[in-house]
Structures are given as C-alpha cells and as structure tokens.
Amino acid sequence: MSNFGFNISNTRVISMDECNMGNVERLHLEVPSFKRCISCGACSATCSAHQFTDFNIRKLHNLYRRGQYAGLQEELKACMLCGKCTLVCPRGVNLRSMIINMRKILYEANKR
Amino acid sequence: MAKYYWNEYQKTIADDKYFYERSCIRQTFFPGSETAFLRIVREELGKDIYDEMNQHTCTGIGYHADVVPLETTMTVVARLFSLMKDAGYTNYVPSCVTSFGVFSEMVEIWNHQPETLEKTRDYLRKATGREFDIPLNLVHPSDIIYKYRFELKDKMKYALVNRFTGKPLQVVEHIGCHYAKIFPEKGVGKAEFPHVLAGMIEAWGGEVVDYPERRHCCGFGFRHYLLQSNRGYSIANTKKKFESMEPFEPDFIVANCPGCTMFMDKWQYTIAEMEHKTYDKDGYGIPVLTYEEMAGLLLGYNPWELGLQLHQVQSEILLDKIGIPYDPKEKYKAADGRILPKPERPNNLLV
Numbered sequence: 001m002s003n004f005g006f007n008i009s010n011t012r013v014i015s016m017d018e019c020n021m022g023n024v025e026r027l028h029l030e031v032p033s034f035k036r037c038i039s040c041g042a043c044s045a046t047c048s049a050h051q052f053t054d055f056n057i058r059k060l061h062n063l064y065r066r067g068q069y070a071g072l073q074e075e076l077k078a079c080m081l082c083g084k085c086t087l088v089c090p091r092g093v094n095l096r097s098m099i100i101n102m103r104k105i106l107y108e109a110n111k112r
Numbered sequence: 113m114a115k116y117y118w119n120e121y122q123k124t125i126a127d128d129k130y131f132y133e134r135s136c137i138r139q140t141f142f143p144g145s146e147t148a149f150l151r152i153v154r155e156e157l158g159k160d161i162y163d164e165m166n167q168h169t170c171t172g173i174g175y176h177a178d179v180v181p182l183e184t185t186m187t188v189v190a191r192l193f194s195l196m197k198d199a200g201y202t203n204y205v206p207s208c209v210t211s212f213g214v215f216s217e218m219v220e221i222w223n224h225q226p227e228t229l230e231k232t233r234d235y236l237r238k239a240t241g242r243e244f245d246i247p248l249n250l251v252h253p254s255d256i257i258y259k260y261r262f263e264l265k266d267k268m269k270y271a272l273v274n275r276f277t278g279k280p281l282q283v284v285e286h287i288g289c290h291y292a293k294i295f296p297e298k299g300v301g302k303a304e305f306p307h308v309l310a311g312m313i314e315a316w317g318g319e320v321v322d323y324p325e326r327r328h329c330c331g332f333g334f335r336h337y338l339l340q341s342n343r344g345y346s347i348a349n350t351k352k353k354f355e356s357m358e359p360f361e362p363d364f365i366v367a368n369c370p371g372c373t374m375f376m377d378k379w380q381y382t383i384a385e386m387e388h389k390t391y392d393k394d395g396y397g398i399p400v401l402t403y404e405e406m407a408g409l410l411l412g413y414n415p416w417e418l419g420l421q422l423h424q425v426q427s428e429i430l431l432d433k434i435g436i437p438y439d440p441k442e443k444y445k446a447a448d449g450r451i452l453p454k455p456e457r458p459n460n461l462l463v
C-alpha cells in the first residue's frame with residue numbers, strides 16, 4: 001500500500017439494519033420510563049462511580065438505545081445500584097431498574 | 113413527484129452576452145472543459161461570451177479555509193466585477209461553483225448592508241482606482257447549458273444510451289454544495305431537488321441514479337482537505353458516496369463543481385491503493401466527467417481534445433458504450449504534434 005500520510009476515517013454512522021433492536025424493545029417493556037430520557041446527563045453528573053472512574057451511565061444507556069451492545073455487560077458491572085441517578089433524573093426515568101434490567105437482558109442475550 | 117417539485121423552482125438565466133470568469137483549478141485538472149464550454153456557447157448556441165484575460169482568483173479556497181479575511185475577498189470580488197464593467201457586460205458567469213457561491217454571498221451582503229458596499233467601493237478605489245457594478249444576472253455555466261439543453265440535443269450526434277443494450281445509461285449527478293446549499297433560490301430546483309444536471313441527463317437520453325447519499329458532500333470541504341493529516345475525513349465522505357452508489361452500477365458520474373469532479377475522480381485511485389477497492393465491477397473505477405465534457409462528447413467533440421485522458425479514471429469503456437470513436441494513438445498527442453510520455457500506471461486501479 002502506498003503511504004499517503006493519512007488513513008480513511010471510519011464512518012460513525014450506525015447502520016440500524018445491523019443492530020438487534022429486540023433488546024431495546026424488551027427494556028421498553030420492562031422499564032417504560034426509559035423512553036422518556038432526554039440524554040441530559042444529570043444521571044452521570046451525580047453518579048459516584050463516575051466521579052472516580054470512566055463509568056458513564058448516560059453513555060451506556062445511549063449506546064444500549066442505539067443497539068450498540070459491545071462491551072456493555074462488562075461496563076455495567078461498575079454500577080453500585082445506589083440509585084442516586086434515579087433521584088436526580090428530571091424525566092423520572094427509573095434508572096436503577098433500567099440498569100438491573102439492562103444487565104439481565106444482556107446476560108441472557110450473551111448466554112445464548 | 114420529484115419532477116413536479118423541480119419545475120417549481122426556476123431562476124432567471126440571461127439568454128446572451130455573458131462575461132466568463134475561469135476557475136483556478138479546472139484548467140489544470142480538466143483542461144478541456146472551459147474551452148469546450150466557450151465553444152458550445154459560441155459555436156453551437158451562437159451567443160456572445162467574453163473571456164477576460166486579466167482575471168484572477170475569487171479567493172474562494174483561501175476564504176473558506178479562513179486564511180483570507182472577508183473584506184479582502186469582497187475587494188477581490190469587486191475587482192473582478194470591475195473587469196466586467198470595463199468590458200461592458202452585466203451577466204456574470206463564473207466557471208467554478210465555489211466562485212459562484214462566493215459571488216452570491218458577497219452580493220447578498222452588499223444588498224443587505226449598503227454601508228459595506230460603499231466601504232468595498234472605497235477599498236477598491238484606493239487599491240486600484242477602479243469602479244464596479246453588481247451584475248444584473250449571476251449564473252453558473254451549468255445553468256446556461258441547462259437552459260439550452262433541448263437546443264443542444266438537436267445538434268448532438270450521440271445520446272446517453274448504451275448501444276449494446278439499447279438502455280439509457282445510469283448516471284450519477286453530483287451538484288457542488290456551494291451551487292444551491294448556501295442560497296437555495298439561486299439554484300435551478302433549489303437545494304433539495306437541484307435539477308441542473310438531472311435535466312441535462314434526462315434530456316440527453318440518460319437515467320439519473322437516485323442513491324441514498326446523493327446529496328452528500330463530495331469530500332472536498334476546503335479546510336478538511338488542506339492539511340494532510342485531516343484528509344482521512346475528506347476521503348471518508350467520498351467513500352460513503354461510492355459505497356452508496358455502488359449497488360446501482362452507475363456508468364459514469366457527472367459533476368458541476370471543480371472540487372467535486374476532482375475529488376470523486378482522484379480519490380478512487382487513493383481508495384484503490386489503500387484498500388484495493390474499486391466501485392465498478394471490473395476494477396477500472398467509475399469515470400467522472402464535467403458537464404461540459406458530457407455535452408462535448410455527445411456533440412461529437414474529440415474526447416482527447418476534451419482532455420479525458422487527463423482524468424484519473426479513464427473513459428474508454430464509457431466511450432465504447434455510447435459508441436463514440438477515438439484513436440488510441442492520439443491519446444497522448446500534444447497540440448504541437450509531439451507524443452507525450454504515458455503517465456505511470458496505478459498499482460490497483462486499472463487504466
């Protein structure tokens with residue numbers, strides 16, 4: 001290959017055709033309030049785990065919403081289930097339940 | 113449905129007496145196109161078009177890369193308009209889509225801010241002692257070819273039809289972003305349904321490919337390209353377009369902007385070198401023509417005089433499909449009769 005001094009950047013487009021949106025629909029059934037999220041990030045801002053580590057709950061549930069599950073199961077383990085995020089969410093998203101259910105659904109999906 | 117929308121958005125295109133301004137880069141990359149345009153306007157349409165000798169850049173590339181300040185661009189544009197005034201013309205026709213966008217923008221600013229117009233007049237006077245008028249009609253050359261597409265069709269020797277199958281050629285049209293995305297009402301068909309190239313293709317027998325990324329940028333993007341380390345973003349955009357058009361198997365691409373023609377042509381070589389990938393079936397790439405070259409070919413002009421051999425992707429396969437004769441021995445013959453050395457062959461893209 002010739003060296004041009006640059007590489008072709010990877011596109012950041014998510015192809016929805018290639019995502020398994022079934023997991024998202026399941027979470028909507030289990031935790032209907034998940035639909036109300038406006039991605040404000042108040043949950044991440046208040047999260048104790050986020051203060052000291054890279055753990056970012058808004059990022060993780062956004063990735064989940066877009067069907068991007070790679071590595072999520074492992075990352076979600078950092079949550080202590082303290083529920084602070086649930087207290088601050090301006091949209092009344094039941095985050096604690098959302099996190100438990102994301103873990104459950106991903107566990108079952110990855111077991112298969 | 114789309115045709116219905118296109119018909120709604122038309123613009124005034126002067127019918128004669130044009131002042132032509134050349135592009136900075138087209139004469140290097142597509143050297144036959146501007147000559148072909150002048151020939152078409154003068155010989156085929158019998159119109160008056162003035163080719164000024166003392167013209168210069170519009171600053172477009174520097175302006176959009178933030179190295180030329182707005183006031184400078186305005187004064188440089190004013191000098192170009194002063195050349196038109198001296199020549200006694202009022203209809204300005206810039207060869208380049210970037211220039212067209214820059215002129216439209218400056219005129220728009222002057223129309224909204226008379227004090228800025230006065231300031232520009234003052235700068236030009238101080239710098240050069242010249243006076244200028246704002247053009248009465250500002251159009252891109254592709255607008256003129258579009259306006260007279262049916263008149264030209266009557267003179268054409270060939271059509272955009274595959275002579276082996278009898279079917280219309282599948283043509284990707286790409287409109288430069290600065291043609292209608294800055295000022296939609298200044299483009300035929302506005303920004304969403306620009307009809308300027310589609311109209312030519314349809315009138316001349318071809319079929320327009322309506323692929324998902326049809327309106328996406330070609331990847332030029334000025335400052336995105338100027339730094340070598342940033343070019344990965346530029347080429348990623350072009351790649352996205354090629355991936356999107358590939359399943360439609362286009363016979364060729366036609367563009368009305370110097371940057372688009374160049375990038376969609378040359379990046380095919382770069383992608384082939386980097387990823388061993390071409391977007392046609394046989395590894396030759398998809399030819400990218402300017403609209404003047406497309407019109408010139410159909411009018412029966414010599415492909416080598418149009419400069420098709422200077423493109424990255426070679427067009428013999430396309431010429432064969434349309435049935436245009438060409439002499440391979442003449443391909444690298446200079447105007448003075450010398451045979452020029454053949455260009456180096458790319459590693460992956462076939463020529």
Ligand code: SF4
Pocket residue numbers: 036037038039040041042043044058088089090091092093095
């Ligand atoms: S605080 Fe609530 S609304 Fe804001 S990002 Fe977190 S879940 Fe979504």
Ligand code: SF4
Pocket residue numbers: 043046047048049050057078079080081082083084085086095096099
């Ligand atoms: S429940 Fe988890 S995500 Fe929410 S604040 Fe506590 S540690 Fe952070």
